Amino acid sequence: MSRIPKYNAVGLSPTVWGAEERSDIETNLEHIHEALSAATWLSGLELPVKLAVLPEGALQGFTDEVFDMDHATYREEIAIDIPGPETETLGEYAKEFETFVVASAKEKAPEYDEKFYNTAFVIDPDGDVIHTHRKVTPLLPVERSVSPHDVWDDWQEHHGDDLDDLFPVVDTEIGRLGISLAIEGAYPEYVRGLAMNGAEVVCRIACPEPLVANESWAIQNRARALDNTCYVVAPNLGTYYVTPDADTPVDTFGGGSMVVDHKGNVLAEHAYGAGSSYCAATVDVEGLREFRTSSPLANWIKDLRTELIQPIYDRELYPKNLWLDRQPVDHETYAEEVTEAQIERMVEEDIFVPPYHERDGEE
Numbered sequence: 001m002s003r004i005p006k007y008n009a010v011g012l013s014p015t016v017w018g019a020e021e022r023s024d025i026e027t028n029l030e031h032i033h034e035a036l037s038a039a040t041w042l043s044g045l046e047l048p049v050k051l052a053v054l055p056e057g058a059l060q061g062f063t064d065e066v067f068d069m070d071h072a073t074y075r076e077e078i079a080i081d082i083p084g085p086e087t088e089t090l091g092e093y094a095k096e097f098e099t100f101v102v103a104s105a106k107e108k109a110p111e112y113d114e115k116f117y118n119t120a121f122v123i124d125p126d127g128d129v130i131h132t133h134r135k136v137t138p139l140l141p142v143e144r145s146v147s148p149h150d151v152w153d154d155w156q157e158h159h160g161d162d163l164d165d166l167f168p169v170v171d172t173e174i175g176r177l178g179i180s181l182a183i184e185g186a187y188p189e190y191v192r193g194l195a196m197n198g199a200e201v202v203c204r205i206a207c208p209e210p211l212v213a214n215e216s217w218a219i220q221n222r223a224r225a226l227d228n229t230c231y232v233v234a235p236n237l238g239t240y241y242v243t244p245d246a247d248t249p250v251d252t253f254g255g256g257s258m259v260v261d262h263k264g265n266v267l268a269e270h271a272y273g274a275g276s277s278y279c280a281a282t283v284d285v286e287g288l289r290e291f292r293t294s295s296p297l298a299n300w301i302k303d304l305r306t307e308l309i310q311p312i313y314d315r316e317l318y319p320k321n322l323w324l325d326r327q328p329v330d331h332e333t334y335a336e337e338v339t340e341a342q343i344e345r346m347v348e349e350d351i352f353v354p355p356y357h358e359r360d361g362e363e
Contacts, residue, residue: 002173003286004173004174004175004285004286006047006282006283006284006286006287007047007048007049007050007051007174007282007283008043008044008046008047008048008049008050008051008280008281008282008283009049009050009051009052009053009201009231009233009259009280009281009282009283010039010040010043010049010051010052010053010278010279010280011053011055011233011234011235011236011257011258011259011270011278011279011280012032012035012036012039012052012053012054012055012058012235012257012278013035013055013235013236013237013238013255013257013270013273013276013277013278013279014028014031014032014035014054014055014058014237014238014276015031015238015239015240015241015249015275015276016028016031016057016058016061016237016238016239016240016241017061017241017243017244017246018060018061018062018063018066018240018241018242018243018244018246019059019060019061019063019078019244020063020077020078020243020244021077021078022077022078022079022080024060024078024244025059025060025078025080025086027244028058028059028060028061029059029086029089029090031276032054032058032059032090032093033093034276035276035278036052036093036097036101037097038278039052039278039280040052040097040099042280043278043280046282047282048098049097049099049280050098050099050100050174050283051099051100051102051174051177051201051233051283052094052097052099052100052101052102053101053102053103053203053205053233053235054101054102054103054104054205054235055182055205055206055235055236055237055253055257056104056118056120056181056182056205056206056237057104057206057237057240058103058104058237059080059086059103059104059105060078060079060080060105060106061240061241061242062240063078063243064078064106064143064144064145065139065142065143065144066242068142068144068330068331069144070327071114071115071116071144071146071327071328072114072115072327074106074116074144075106075108075109075114075115075116076114078106079105079106079107079108079116080105080106080107080108081107081108082105082107082119082121082129082132083129086105087103087121087123087129088127090103090123091123091126091127091128091129092127094123094124094125094126094127095125095126095127098125099125100122100123100124100125100172100174100177101122101123102120102121102122102123102177102179102203102205102233103120103121103123104118104119104120104121104135104179104181104205105118105119105121106118106119106145107119107134109146111151111154111158112146112151114327115146115151115323115327116145116146117134117135117145117146117147118134118135118138118143118145118181119132119133119134119135120132120133120135120179120181120203120205121133122170122172122177122179124172130170130172131168131170131177131179132168133167133168133178133179133181134147134148135147135181135182135184136148136149136166136167136181136184136190137149137183137184137187137190138183139182139183139208140183140334140338140339141331141334141335141338141339142331143183144328145328146323146328148165148166149318149320150320150321150322150323150324150328151321151323151324152320152321152324153320153321153324154324163193163196163197164197166193167190167193167194167196167197168197169194169197169198169199171198174201174283174285175200175201175283175285175288176198176199176200176201177199177200177201177202177203178194178195178197178199178201178202178203179194179202179203179204179205180194180202180203180204180205180224180232181205182204182205182206182207183207184204185204185207185220185221185224185234186207186211186216186220188223188224188227189313191204191224191227191228192227192228192301194228194230195227195228195229195230195301196301199228199230200230200231200285200288200289201230201231201232201233201283201285202224202225202228202230202231202232202233203232203233203234204220204221204224204232204233204234205234205235206235206236206237206253207220207236207253207256208252208253208254209251209252209253209254210254212236212253212254212255212256212273213254217234217236217256218256218258218266218269221234221258221260222260222264222265222266223264225260225261225262225263225264226262226263226264227300227301228300228301229262229288229291229292229298229299229300229301230262230288231259231260231261231262231283231288232258232259232260233259233283234256234257234258234259234260235257235278235279236253236254236255236256236257236273237252237253237273238253238255238273238274238275238276238277239251239273239274239275239276240252240253249274251273251274253273254273255270255271255272255273255274256269256270256271256273257269257270257277257278257279258270258279259279259280259281259283261281262288262291262292263291263298267281267282268280268281315349317342317345317346318342319338322338
């Protein structure tokens with residue numbers, strides 16, 4: 001195994017036009033090329049750019065979520081194949097700029113005729129898709145993507161339930177890469193899954209307001225890096241046009257693109273979100289490896305007492321197989337059938353305590 005030189009990682013914050021049909025993705029791909037060209041050129045003046053990370057939604061936007069689209073209709077009209085023409089275009093960019101590219105898209109689920117996943121992927125400098133990760137928890141209650149947990153019985157049968165099947169990591173010439181797809185990064189367990197599978201650089205791709213302005217995004221990124229002794233490259237989207245023809249954009253995501261080191265230090269941050277930009281910082285994988293294997297204290301996961309942790313999760317909470325035999329439902333129905341039921345369940349199991357006005361008169 002050869003030594004990995006220091007390199008620069010860039011997190012792109014591109015402008016995005018929400019796709020109404022699959023062909024609209026081309027506009028976003030053209031803009032991504034412009035952003036990549038600028039980011040790799042300027043950031044490459046210091047050290048070679050070997051990792052370029054795109055935020056969630058950079059290809060298609062969030063049309064399914066914003067307009068509460070029928071799941072099967074979105075799959076038919078906007079979701080893509082991976083690999084496919086769109087990843088081939090990104091592969092050409094990876095070859096041109098001699099960098100690994102991390103991106104994501106709503107993907108036609110290969111196992112189903114009418115379902116789609118939210119899938120992140122890594123493209124190597126040869127232009128090949130070398131890694132995929134299906135988002136394990138959508139942005140609830142609005143995102144319509146299917147999680148492996150939503151089709152759990154099928155997923156276990158066809159894919160499995162090991163770390164590689166749920167929190168995959170790819171070993172590359174720039175280190176071991178894992179992807180935390182947007183809201184996944186809000187849950188410590190899902191990033192811990194990547195770390196326990198060997199991830200050294202976690203790409204945490206995007207998060208909407210109000211989670212940026214209230215600092216949840218930054219706190220989560222720094223905590224996930226510190227908790228797991230890993231780098232976190234966390235780009236957020238720039239300006240967002242809800243449709244291809246929209247006249248006025250919305251700063252839906254609020255900026256905050258950042259790179260965090262394995263000690264939780266913010267190495268670079270692009271604070272504002274309006275417009276297109278990027279952040280960049282140096283990644284030292286060999287330094288990370290030395291720290292992990294020499295620190296007696298701050299490489300926390302070596303000290304996990306797993307027998308103590310297991311009882312925390314030794315119960316079913318969120319229901320599995322929700323969409324195994326039907327399509328994801330609209331926002332209102334989901335709120336009634338799932339969100340409200342989950343809150344009631346947490347109260348019934350004495351995990352949550354209801355507020356006073358709901359407790360008044362109990363005795």
